[in-house]
Amino acid sequence: MDFRQVYDENCAFVWRSLRRLGVPPSSVKDAMQDVFVVVYRRLPAFEHRSQLTTWLFRICLRAAKDYRRRAHVRREVLGEMELQEAVDPSADTALAVEQREGLQLFDAALYRLDLAQRAVFVLFELEEMTGEQVAEALEIPLGTVYSRLRLARQAFRRAVVQLSAADRAPHSQSASKR
Amino acid sequence: MSDPRRLLETATERADPVRRALEAAHAARPIDQLTQEVWTALSAKLPLAPNGSGTPPAADQGGGPFGASAATGGGSLAGGAAITATMVGKAIGAGMLLGALVSGGALAVAQDPPDSSAPMTSTSLRQPSIGTPSRDTPRPPAPVAFTAPARRDEPPPIRSARTHSPAAAPHGATATEARAVNAEAAETIAPALSPPVSRASEPGASPRRSLQPGGVAPSLQHDESAGDVIEEGLLLGRARDALRRGNAERALALLEGMGKRFARGRLVQEREVLLIEALFVTKRTTFARERASHFLRDHPESAHVTRVRAFLR
Numbered sequence: 001m002d003f004r005q006v007y008d009e010n011c012a013f014v015w016r017s018l019r020r021l022g023v024p025p026s027s028v029k030d031a032m033q034d035v036f037v038v039v040y041r042r043l044p045a046f047e048h049r050s051q052l053t054t055w056l057f058r059i060c061l062r063a064a065k066d067y068r069r070r071a072h073v074r075r076e077v078l079g080e081m082e083l084q085e086a087v088d089p090s091a092d093t094a095l096a097v098e099q100r101e102g103l104q105l106f107d108a109a110l111y112r113l114d115l116a117q118r119a120v121f122v123l124f125e126l127e128e129m130t131g132e133q134v135a136e137a138l139e140i141p142l143g144t145v146y147s148r149l150r151l152a153r154q155a156f157r158r159a160v161v162q163l164s165a166a167d168r169a170p171h172s173q174s175a176s177k178r
Numbered sequence: 179m180s181d182p183r184r185l186l187e188t189a190t191e192r193a194d195p196v197r198r199a200l201e202a203a204h205a206a207r208p209i210d211q212l213t214q215e216v217w218t219a220l221s222a223k224l225p226l227a228p229n230g231s232g233t234p235p236a237a238d239q240g241g242g243p244f245g246a247s248a249a250t251g252g253g254s255l256a257g258g259a260a261i262t263a264t265m266v267g268k269a270i271g272a273g274m275l276l277g278a279l280v281s282g283g284a285l286a287v288a289q290d291p292p293d294s295s296a297p298m299t300s301t302s303l304r305q306p307s308i309g310t311p312s313r314d315t316p317r318p319p320a321p322v323a324f325t326a327p328a329r330r331d332e333p334p335p336i337r338s339a340r341t342h343s344p345a346a347a348p349h350g351a352t353a354t355e356a357r358a359v360n361a362e363a364a365e366t367i368a369p370a371l372s373p374p375v376s377r378a379s380e381p382g383a384s385p386r387r388s389l390q391p392g393g394v395a396p397s398l399q400h401d402e403s404a405g406d407v408i409e410e411g412l413l414l415g416r417a418r419d420a421l422r423r424g425n426a427e428r429a430l431a432l433l434e435g436m437g438k439r440f441a442r443g444r445l446v447q448e449r450e451v452l453l454i455e456a457l458f459v460t461k462r463t464t465f466a467r468e469r470a471s472h473f474l475r476d477h478p479e480s481a482h483v484t485r486v487r488a489f490l491r
Contacts, residue, residue, distance in 0.1 A: 003226065012207055016203075016207075019206075028212075037223065040224050093207065099205055101202075102203075103202040104415070105195065106199035125184055126204060153185060160199050
C-alpha cells in the first residue's frame with residue numbers, strides 16, 4: 001500500500017481523531033506527524049487483520065495519551081496556547097461560520113469526558129463504527145464498550161445542555177435533568 | 179446485545195443542542211493548508227520518493243516516535259520557545275489582542291523532565307529546519323513582568339489526581355495581590371455586578387499546576403483546565419456576540435454569569451474589558467469609567483490598555 005495514498009485518504013480521519021481525543025489545534029500538526037511517522041514505519045507489516053482505520057485510531061490514541069502526559073509538564077506554555085484557542089478552537093477547521101459555535105460547544109462538552117469515554121463516544125457516534133468494531137479498535141470487551149458509551153452519552157448530553165443553556169435568559173431556562 | 183441507535187438518529191429535534199454539536203463535529207474538516215504543511219514536514223523527515231510513495235525501511239528501527247528513541251532533551255527548551263513563536267505568529271496573524279499576552283507569559287517554560295524515555299520526538303519536529311510556513315520570527319521575551327502570571331490561579335482546592343509543585347509558589351504572591359485588588363475594585367464600584375473574585379471553592383476555577391520534574395503523571399481524568407478555558411472562551415464569545423448584536427443588557431448578564439463561574443479564569447481581563455464596554459453602552463457611564471481606571475491601575479501592562487484608555491476619553 002502506498003504511503004502517500006494512505007496519507008491522502010486518512011489525513012482528515014487522523015486529524016479529527018487527534019482533535020477529538022484532546023489534542024488542541026496548536027499541537028495537532030506535530031501529533032499528526034508523529035502518527036504518520038509510525039504509520040510509515042509499520043505499514044509494511046500491517047496485515048489487514050484489522051481495518052486500517054481501527055489501526056490508525058489506536059496510533060492516534062497513543063499519540064493523544066503522549067500529548068496529554070507531556071502537556072501536564074508543559075503547563076506554563078500550554079496555558080497560553082489554550083488561551084488563544086479559547087477564543088477560537090475551530091481556527092484550524094474548514095467549517096461554515098454558523099457551525100463554528102456548534103463545534104465549540106462540541107469541543108467544550110467533549111472535555112467533560114475522560115479519554116476512555118471519549119474514544120468510545122467518538123468512534124461510535126461520529127465515526128459510526130459498530131460496537132464490535134469499537135471493541136476491536138480499543139481492545140476492550142463489547143460489554144465495556146456499551147457501558148462506557150452509556151456513561152459518555154450521559155456526560156456529553158449533560159454538558160451540552162448546560163453549556164448551551166448558559167446562553168438563554170434565566171426565566172426561559174428549560175429543565176435539563178436528563 | 180445489539181448496538182443502540184446513534185445519538186444523531188435519536189436527537190431529531192432541530193433545536194436540540196446535542197444535534198447542533200454533533201452535526202458541527204461531523205462537518206469539521208482540517209483546512210487544506212494544514213494537511214499540506216503536515217505532508218511537507220513528513221517529506222522532509224522520511225525518505226519519500228518524489229511521488230510520495232517511498233520505501234519504508236524493512237526493519238522497524240525502534241518503536242517510532244512513541245518508543246524510546248532519539249534523545250530530544252536538548253531540544254525541549256528551544257522547542258518550547260519555537261512553539262510559542264509559532265503560536266504568537268498565528269495570534270498576531272489572526273489580529274488577536276491575546277498575542278501580546280501570550281508572548282509575555284508563555285516564556286516561563288516548565289522544561290520537559292530529562293526523561294530518557296521521552297516517547298514522542300515531537301520536540302525535535304519543532305526545530306526551524308522543519309520549515310512550517312506559518313512560523314514567524316520569535317519574539318524576544320517581554321522584559322517587564324507581565325500580568326499574565328498574576329492571573330494564574332494559586333493554590334486552588336486540592337484535587338486528588340494532581341500534584342502541586344512548589345515551583346508555582348513565586349506566582350502566588352502576585353496572584354493574591356491582583357485578586358485582592360480586583361475584589362476591592364469590584365466591590366466598591368458596581369455592587370450590582372458580581373466581583374471578579376469570589377468564593378474559595380469555585381468549581382470553575384482552573385488550577386494551574388506543574389508536575390514535579392520526573393513526577394507521576396496524573397491519571398487520565400478529563401482535562402479540566404483545557405476544558406475550562408474552552409468553556410470560558412465560549413461564554414466570552416457569546417457575550418461579545420450579544421454586545422455586537424446590540425443586546426448589551428444580555429451581554430452584561432452573560433458576563434456576570436461568566437464572572438461567577440470563572441472568577442479566577444484565564445480570561446478575566448477580556449471579560450473586564452467587555453464589561454466596561456457594555457456598561458458604557460448601557461449608559462452606566464460612572465461605573466464604566468471607574469472600572470476602566472481601576473483596570474488601568476491594576477493591569478498597566480495589559481494588551482487591552484489602549485482600548486480601555488480610549489473609554490476614558
